[in-house]
Amino acid sequence: MRSAWQWILALAMSTMIVFSFITDAPQQNIGESSRIFYYHIPQAWICVIAFIISAIYSAKFLKSKNLLDDDRAVNAARLGFMFCILATVTGSIFAKVTWGSFWNWDPRETSIFILLLIYAAYFALRGAMDEEHKRAQLASVYSIMASITVPFLVFVVPRITPSLHPEDSIIDENMKFTMSPEVRMIFFSSLIIFTVIFIWMFKLDNRISFLERFQKEKEA
């Protein structure tokens, strides 16, 4: 019974992938390449969600001083980093096909790049300390400080910096173009499926780190 929802997830994912290729391309004026939209946006969404989860567990750690909360923050950050790389790569491929170059420094590319840097800095900081408790505490503070700058990145900078290239309107159109019911159906199911996969991976990671900590305590 336990694995029933995993079978459902596998079935849903396969169906979503098939439908994302056999239906009409979501944005006609971009053409076939716009199908990446079904994968790219859920990945970017997970990337931000993971970042927020990591910051929440960091704050929780500072309150509870429970190292398990810190483990959860790291696990969320690690998964978020992976999805961030995926989103950057898919976005870059899309940019190459539509705008002719892999990187254009438009506001959204800038913000995902900074998100990548923040994740990398977070892991660099953790690598620089040996003592477990101190590492958890300082990394938590950094994670919260970094998450505070994200609203500036996502909402403020794109609004006050004029778009760096004229084709930028495509992105905005893409973000809120009137989706046909079919497209909307596939897009939102993809969003839900990716979120469920993320939660599953996150839970697995948490169980592993819990068992590791349990083992360590038993040995000590």
Added chain:
Amino acid sequence: MLSKAISIFLKDFRQEFRTRYAINSIMLFGITTLTVVSFSLGESNLPPKLSATLYWIIIFFSAMSSLAHVFVREEESGTAMALRLHTEAEPVFFGKFLFNFTVLFVLMLIITPLFLLFTDTYQGDMLLFSFILFLGIIDLCSATTIIAAIVARTSTKGALFAILSFPIMLPLLLVLVRATEKVFLESTFSQLSPDFIFLVSFPIVMLTASFMLFKFVWFD
């Protein structure tokens, strides 16, 4: 609280004058980069965008070279523990913030006229420019002071400071460069208002968060 912060600031100030480490390194770093820039550019007339970018690169990396020193010194000389016993966390943060503010202010006071002299690009409102610089100093210090405190407690101090600061400061630097460019292009105050909103709100958010989180960095 304020008097304690000021006495910590004065202590740092006096200590600085014994060795002049922070001020010397930041000045030499700033002047060296400035010389390289102006020497290699020679007589060529810089467009405003380029000179604004170069200016903030010089300031940012000079700041990176020595703003962490204020906390690293306490840890290295072993006086951090005494300070921890003596006062609460908040006055320490505020005192160190004031000290970094002063160091950066002195740097700007010397680098800015030299930069304008060497590159010979200056047009626009002097008052507006100084106002942006003043906000820029507060912005830079508000984001870096807590990171300096984090870095001082790790094993690899120097390199980590720039790595951790960069992602947090990148949106800020983008706005500062843009605002400076606008001033060089002789914009008026109203054209700059979106940038000012950012430059005023950023340190408020950063300082509030730092104030709340600093005790977790400072105490074990």
